[in-house]
Amino acid sequence: IMGMEAGALLGNMHSFWGSGAMLDPTDLTLGVPLPTFDDARAAGGTIIVNSHGDRFVNEAQPYHDFAHAFGEFDATTIDFPNEIAWMVFDEGVRSRKQILSFKPGDPIPDWVATGETIAELAEQLGIDPEHLTETVAEFNKHAADGVDPHFDRPRGMTGSKIRPVDRGPYYAVRIYPGTLGTNGGLRTDVNGQVRRARGGVIEGLYAAGNAAASPLGWGYPGGGTTLWTGMTMAYVAGEQVAHSRTPVGVA
Structure with a gap:
């Protein structure tokens, strides 16, 4: 001023510098739950979808570039279609990767949605089951060959991987647009x-x-x-x- x-x-x-963030509401280490940056999104066996069940970003993008995908504005519907997003992952990820405080072998916490099939998981998330199933199938078809014609994954973070999301049960965690500062x-x-x-x-x-x-x-x-x-x-x-x-x- x-x-x-x-x-x-x-x-x-x-403008701002940002990152994707996830929240474990039970982690009160600092007195209140705090958004946390987690690199699990780049692991093989994960995809990120919006509330319509569509992928909208290369999950392995560097954290700042990744965050800007949430700000896409749809002038036709007059909304931000990626405002609500979920990281969907399979049993293969759960068995080998810690996500926030959720460690391999732990009981499934309340903040992690789950389903025996992708369709069941979609119902838990309020996403059209048929459409999310199609989205995952499309991703898996190409991921089996190690490619992603839609968003060019696994190009991105060091150590990022791509493989099909095909080992049930399936899980999802809400992922938010986070900011590092203006x-x-x-x-x-x-x-x-x-x-x-x-x-x-x-x-x-x-x-x-x-x-x-x-x-x-x-x-x-x-x-x-x-x-x-x-x-x-x-x-x-x-x-x-x-x-x-x-x-x-x-x-």
Whole structure:
């Protein structure tokens, strides 16, 4: 707000860095249930579908890119079709992969839906059983050959795999769009100096890190993205101030 009052130009105010998140309502380690990032979505034997029973994303995409699939807007139905989503997995995954606090061999918790068939599981999720069965069958047909013509899985996270979802019983866990933080702020030039909304720069005002709009926009090349912008641009800005002939205050 102080920057705006000084006439600063803002950027990236509509974007964020995100990830898919799951929630175990019984995990009160920190006092309240907290959304958790889990890499099980990239394991062989899983798919992610929306409330219509459609796949809508490469399950093995890097976490930030994955999160943006939830924001797809359907202008025809005037809604966000991927707002509600489920990670569907089979017995093969359950027997070898821990999902949140749900470990192989554990009793099935209440927050995990289950069904002996895909159709039974669909009924538990409120999804059309016939359509979800078709979606899984289409995925399995190609996964058996290690390919995914629709979303190009397993390209994505290191160690990601693809195999059919075909070992009953079947399970599902709700997956949510999660956020790591926003990336908007004051627009700066290559020297870290804040740009003025009406052109030029604001004399003596610099910004770096999370106070500044990320120069990458909504792009997120990997963990630590905010650190390099903070350290590098703070250093650059400091160099500019140190060599400035005009004394400036520090806020």
